[in-house]
Amino acid sequence: TQTVSQSDAHVTVFEGDSVELRCNYSYGGSIYLSWYIQHHGRGLQFLLKYYSGNPVVQGVNGFEAEFSKSDSSFHLRKASVHWSDSAVYFCAVSANSAGNKLTFGIGTRVLVRP
Amino acid sequence: AQTIHQWPVAEIKAVGSPLSLGCTIKGKSSPNLYWYWQATGGTLQQLFYSITVGQVESVVQLNLSASRPKDDQFILSTEKLLLSHSGFYLCAWSLRGNSGNTLYFGEGSRLIVV
Numbered sequence: 001t002q003t004v005s006q007s008d009a010h011v012t013v014f015e016g017d018s019v020e021l022r023c024n025y026s027y028g029g030s031i032y033l034s035w036y037i038q039h040h041g042r043g044l045q046f047l048l049k050y051y052s053g054n055p056v057v058q059g060v061n062g063f064e065a066e067f068s069k070s071d072s073s074f075h076l077r078k079a080s081v082h083w084s085d086s087a088v089y090f091c092a093v094s095a096n097s098a099g100n101k102l103t104f105g106i107g108t109r110v111l112v113r114p
Numbered sequence: 115a116q117t118i119h120q121w122p123v124a125e126i127k128a129v130g131s132p133l134s135l136g137c138t139i140k141g142k143s144s145p146n147l148y149w150y151w152q153a154t155g156g157t158l159q160q161l162f163y164s165i166t167v168g169q170v171e172s173v174v175q176l177n178l179s180a181s182r183p184k185d186d187q188f189i190l191s192t193e194k195l196l197l198s199h200s201g202f203y204l205c206a207w208s209l210r211g212n213s214g215n216t217l218y219f220g221e222g223s224r225l226i227v228v
Binding site for chain 2: 034036041042043044045046049090102104105106107
């Protein structure tokens with residue numbers, strides 16, 4: 001069974017700052033990793049995903065994430081945040097290519113201050 | 115372009131009353147479909163998924179049921195609501211087969227059970 005943990009429940013940054021959101025997973029085999037964003041009261045939107053190849057993956061709106069097998073991590077980063085990046089970010093993992101076994105983390109709430 | 119529509123947007127219902135939430139996907143044939151539940155401020159819990167018309171798999175038993183009467187429609191229902199059913203219900207779709215777990219979510223239906 002795969003598990004995913006997001007160690008930071010809340011992160012506060014200023015506009016223009018960089019941000020890194022942490023995600024660690026536990027699974028013994030090949031794994032699919034992804035990040036989603038949820039603005040208040042809205043549905044989730046896909047940001048990016050990784051399965052194999054280049055461990056640094058680029059997503060929408062300047063987000064990128066880096067996979068590390070040795071650290072069992074898939075941290076999300078953005079070099080310069082905008083106020084519209086205020087949202088909850090969910091890391092998700094799956095042991096197969098189908099979406100029926102997708103497990104989400106508890107989410108990290110990001111507040112971007114002006 | 116694919117669109118996903120959920121209805122109703124929000125409902126306040128009494129304990130013991132029936133519930134029906136709907137989800138329609140346009141512009142994509144034979145998608146995988148999913149229902150998720152999210153407690154306020156919480157993570158997402160997968161409830162059901164379906165890979166084809168008339169076939170639904172249950173992931174978590176919460177006294178809810180789901181049906182897929184048409185290729186583009188997914189219905190979540192119960193005959194008797196519990197207080198614990200309160201929350202945010204999200205419908206999602208993904209491509210059939212090796213999708214790499216990219217889910218596309220609707221805007222959700224907020225349910226308050228009183």
